[in-house]
Amino acid sequence: MLLSKTLRSSTFKLALLAIAIFGASVVALFGYVYWSTASYVRAQSDHAIWAEQAILQRAHDRAGRDGLIATIEQRVADERFEGNVYLLVDPSFARVAGNLMNWPSAREGPEGWTNFSAREWKAEAAKRPLLRAVFATLPDGYHLLVGKEIDDLDEFAGKIRAAVIWTIVLLFVLAGVASFSVTRRTVGRIEAINTTSRAIIQSGLGKRMPVRGTRDEWDQLAENLNLMLDRVEKLMGEVKQVTDNVAHDLRTPLARMRGRLEKAYHESEYGQALIRETLADLDKVLGMFSSLLRISQIESSGRRAGFGTVDLAEIAREVVELFDAAAEEKGGHLRTVGDERLLVTGDRDLLFDLVANLVDNAIRHGREGGQVTVEIMRSNRGALISVADNGPGIPLDERQHVFKRFYRLERSRHTPGNGLGLSLVAAVAHLHGARAEMVDNKPGLRVRLCFPRIIPAKAGMRGECFPPSDAKRLAG
16 A cells, blocks of 8 residues: 555655666766766877887888888887787788788778778687787888777777676666665655544544654754644633533523513513613623724724724823712722823723723722722833722632633632633733733732833734743733
């Protein structure tokens, strides 16, 4: 199965194409090396033959025919010139001197080069050696032939040719084996990912891509896919949690509405009051869905067109004035401290909702008769606003969840609200490039948000206001 997939894979086909291109280049290169080497060796041999013929011609010019014959006989007898060919013939091509008996047939021109075999040259050899010679006609009409045996040159060229051929064959074999091995490994890793993907499709997000620990690109791909699956699984869990919370929060008002409508149907004298209460519950449900739509719009950065320069301190004072009566109803106190003027870039309405939600949460979940403080201050790197109460606070392990939609603490299940206020805060903070953290107020909780003085053009960029701490960073 894996073998057939390997042979059909595009990686293997590309490898074969690369081998073909590489092979053609190697063949051309080694062919050139063979041709240049063989040509050089033959050129050196021809140069030696030509130099030997020049020596004999100078001997003829200097001492005449007798001097040439003496020089030829001397060289034939000298072992240093073994392998050389000499022949001097008269105008009728009858032998005069040399170690050949006959002039090569069909070589009766005035001068030139020739390759030939002589019957008497090494007659004991199984194969007649190949001779190469240069011949010329002397001024007195005699013909001179000078050459040498070149079988060793052909043998050398043949060895080079064989070495080139075997090298090319070996390179092709090694390249084919390497390509097949690499392709098989690649296909194996891809098939492992495909198998795991099919298992995830069939059985859910519980499985993960195999990681072999080699730290290569396949392990990096598997790790990234596993991180993506972790993220998807987390998001699916959050969607399930949101669905459960929506079902829990909508079940009670819808059941009440049905009961009231049924009662109004049977008791017409109470119908107006029951319908009024039902409309209030419907308004609550519609408000919940409006909040969800608004959060989605903010998270998609659809409200950045309304950005401008706003005074964060002025917004805080307006919110405190709006909620002052609500704080007094619980016997508490609401106040602002800090700078009189603090300019940031943002959407005024969204920033107002952000501060209002923080203050509303602090009042509702703080203790009776407690104090809520809204602090505005300027830092070295941005604008800081914090809302603090002296209530029971939020456990450390739950602070990372409170900005999720519909998330509510167990002790807050019986208080008014839908768990969307802090989700709106998180969305607005992220849109404005802000960072948020929750710290203990000892007692109570302090929520701090840091806004850059100039909002970056790219959504989601963060301004630094507060130094690193052990607090839970939650939004932005």
